[in-house]
Amino acid sequence: MHTFTILDAEWWTDEGAFERHWNSLADQEPVLTQIGAIKVGAEKGFPIVAEFNVYIIPRDETGKRLPLTPYARDLTGITEELLNEQGIETAQAMQELQAFKGTDTLYSWGHDYRTFLITLFVQGLTNPFTKKDFCDIRPIFEAAGVEAADLERLNSGKIAEFLGARLKGHREHDGLHDCRSILAGLRVLEAHRRELYRHFVKTR
Secondary structure, three states: OOEEEEEEEEEOOOOOHHHHOOOOOOOOOOOEEEEEEEEEEOOOOOOEEEEEEEEEOOEOOOOOEOOOOHHHHHHHOOOHHHHHHHEEOHHHHHHHHHHHHOOOOEEEOOOOHHHHHHHHHHOOOOOOOOHHHEEEOHHHHHHOOOOHHHHHHOOOOOHHHHOOOOOOOOOOOOHHHHHHHHHHHHHHHHHHOOOHHHHHOOOO
């Protein structure tokens, strides 16, 4: 069975940081705090093969742990206590994600790989991925009939609801939950566009 992997990441942030491009005196770099992923069968129904979820301890270039802001805690649900109990280092997270994805392409809502680049650069780590490992999934939604303007304003956590899918217990800005939202959106579109899964079947 051909498979592909849906990915969604969360990172250090603060209120207004996105609009400031993380460029105020108080802002830290947007280093990773969570990676969620779902390995999906590229066939009818988009069956789930496996799920992946890691929380990552955010660190700066000196190795100092970065405290989460109240805004980030409220936005993502990630707390210092959660990181103390389940958080792992970035290098381990990269190794585990690489093993999970195997030869799959990683599909995200937009360009989450950019946060990988920032995190690995800041922490002085070797990047185990290349740009070819990542793909923006939004053009597939556009090809299936979703308007580009809607895709620009929606995020990964909102696309399922926008397309009419209901997700029990969904929390927007949780990496794994947002992956489930993307997958639910694909399943809705598949009901109206036959063989949508063929977009994810590798020909090589």
